[in-house]
Amino acid sequence: MEIFKYMEQYDYEQLLFCQDKESGLKAIIAIHDTTLGPALGGTRMWMYESEEAAIEDALRLARGMTYKNAAAGLNLGGGKTVIIGDPRKDKNEAMFRAFGRFIQGLNGRYITAEDVGTTVADMDIIYEETDYVTGISPAFGSSGNPSPVTAYGVYRGMKAAAKEAFGSDSLEGKTIAVQGVGNVAYNLCRHLHEEGAKLIVTDINKEAVQRVVEEFGAKAVDPNDIYGVDCDIFAPCALGGIINDQTIPQLKAKVIAGAANNQLREARHGDIIHEMGIVYAPDYVINAGGVINVADELYGYNRERAMKKVEQIYNNIEKVFEIAKRDNIPTYKAADRMAEERIEKMRQSRSQFLQNGHHILSRRRGR
Numbered sequence: 001m002e003i004f005k006y007m008e009q010y011d012y013e014q015l016l017f018c019q020d021k022e023s024g025l026k027a028i029i030a031i032h033d034t035t036l037g038p039a040l041g042g043t044r045m046w047m048y049e050s051e052e053a054a055i056e057d058a059l060r061l062a063r064g065m066t067y068k069n070a071a072a073g074l075n076l077g078g079g080k081t082v083i084i085g086d087p088r089k090d091k092n093e094a095m096f097r098a099f100g101r102f103i104q105g106l107n108g109r110y111i112t113a114e115d116v117g118t119t120v121a122d123m124d125i126i127y128e129e130t131d132y133v134t135g136i137s138p139a140f141g142s143s144g145n146p147s148p149v150t151a152y153g154v155y156r157g158m159k160a161a162a163k164e165a166f167g168s169d170s171l172e173g174k175t176i177a178v179q180g181v182g183n184v185a186y187n188l189c190r191h192l193h194e195e196g197a198k199l200i201v202t203d204i205n206k207e208a209v210q211r212v213v214e215e216f217g218a219k220a221v222d223p224n225d226i227y228g229v230d231c232d233i234f235a236p237c238a239l240g241g242i243i244n245d246q247t248i249p250q251l252k253a254k255v256i257a258g259a260a261n262n263q264l265r266e267a268r269h270g271d272i273i274h275e276m277g278i279v280y281a282p283d284y285v286i287n288a289g290g291v292i293n294v295a296d297e298l299y300g301y302n303r304e305r306a307m308k309k310v311e312q313i314y315n316n317i318e319k320v321f322e323i324a325k326r327d328n329i330p331t332y333k334a335a336d337r338m339a340e341e342r343i344e345k346m347r348q349s350r351s352q353f354l355q356n357g358h359h360i361l362s363r364r365r366g367r
């Protein structure tokens with residue numbers, strides 16, 4: 001990978017490598033765009049096949065956060081961290097403290113939160129070293145684990161997508177195939193079960209599958225079989241890149257609506273599913289509930305206010321469908337257009353000089 005070439009192609013601002021020998025920390029912080037405000041995005045801990053794969057993931061996820069935060073109407077830019085390691089074996093307090101000090105060194109350009117492989121407890125350790133972390137324990141007056149809120153936003157967005165595809169937003173009696181039943185999807189399955197949907201699930205973690213089978217009467221299938229099951233809605237809730245040349249021909253669903261980031265392996269896969277008549281709820285619009293919730297901490301967390309914004313995901317998905325129809329483009333392009341228009345508007349308004357400008361982090365200065 002030619003890093004600067006890639007950064008130039010997608011207009012990245014910054015890429016940082018953080019190393020701490022004692023604790024074993026190897027972290028990559030990618031900051032994509034701070035036009036709207038400081039870059040907010042979670043920290044993923046994962047056993048990457050190579051350093052190149054980790055860099056690519058950090059970059060792709062950071063760019064996704066720019067679009068997610070813009071489309072959600074947040075005054076925040078996009079960034080993300082990946083920590084290379086096994087979250088079950090390689091974590092220690094010193095590692096997250098060292099990471100917290102690296103974040104503090106960025107002086108607010110990047111704010112972190114949870115993602116796959118990191119928890120509220122990890123964020124609490126980071127908070128010992130920096131102000132620029134969200135998703136910390138409610139004991140600190142904060143919002144805690146973002147996953148249930150992400151799940152609620154996905155549920156709302158899925159209803160909007162169902163309305164587009166089936167003419168009604170009721171999910172009662174709909175068969176929904178869920179890939180990955182971790183933190184977000186467990187909570188999503190609960191909402192879907194409560195509404196009377198039929199669930200088909202898979203996960204590489206057998207205990208996670210067992211839980212949703214027992215609690216929500218889900219039917220379990222092997223991980224490779226989830227794409228081809230007979231269903232109305234496919235909800236990708238594991239990792240990215242799963243809408244690709246191998247999986248698309250297997251799909252029977254009329255709707256794709258799930259929590260995973262970067263679901264389309266390449267942009268052209270968004271064109272293919274569009275041509276097939278599949279209603280795709282763009283990932284970063286539908287899964288913004290978690291970031292909307294943690295971002296509210298920057299104003300002094302108020303759950304009611306945050307949840308009102310999360311409810312808006314239904315309308316945001318509807319808006320994407322409207323733009324797609326108006327401009328005769330696939331929904332993933334319509335979402336990009338919505339996000340880019342907001343960033344561009346703000347870029348123009350920022351060109352007016354303001355000494356000692358006020359921004360979202362000003363409220364935190366007193367802490």
Ligand SMILES: NC(=O)C1=CN([C@@H]2O[C@H](COP(=O)(O)OP(=O)(O)OC[C@H]3O[C@@H](n4cnc5c(N)ncnc54)[C@H](O)[C@@H]3O)[C@@H](O)[C@H]2O)C=CC1
Nearest residue numbers: 146147150180182183184203204205223238259260261290
């Ligand atoms: N946690 C949050 O608030 C947010 C999460 N997301 C995205 O949603 C997705 C899920 O996040 P979480 O639930 O937090 O992660 P998680 O790690 O709790 O759950 C992911 C699940 O997917 C399973 N999995 C991994 N590879 C699989 C495969 N090939 N086939 C089937 N299952 C597989 C894992 O075993 C795990 O149970 C990720 O892509 C994440 O980036 C997006 C926005 C916010």
Ligand SMILES: CC(C)CC(=O)C(=O)O
Nearest residue numbers: 041042113114146290291
């Ligand atoms: C988990 C969220 C709080 C932030 C994030 O990184 C995301 O939405 O992907």
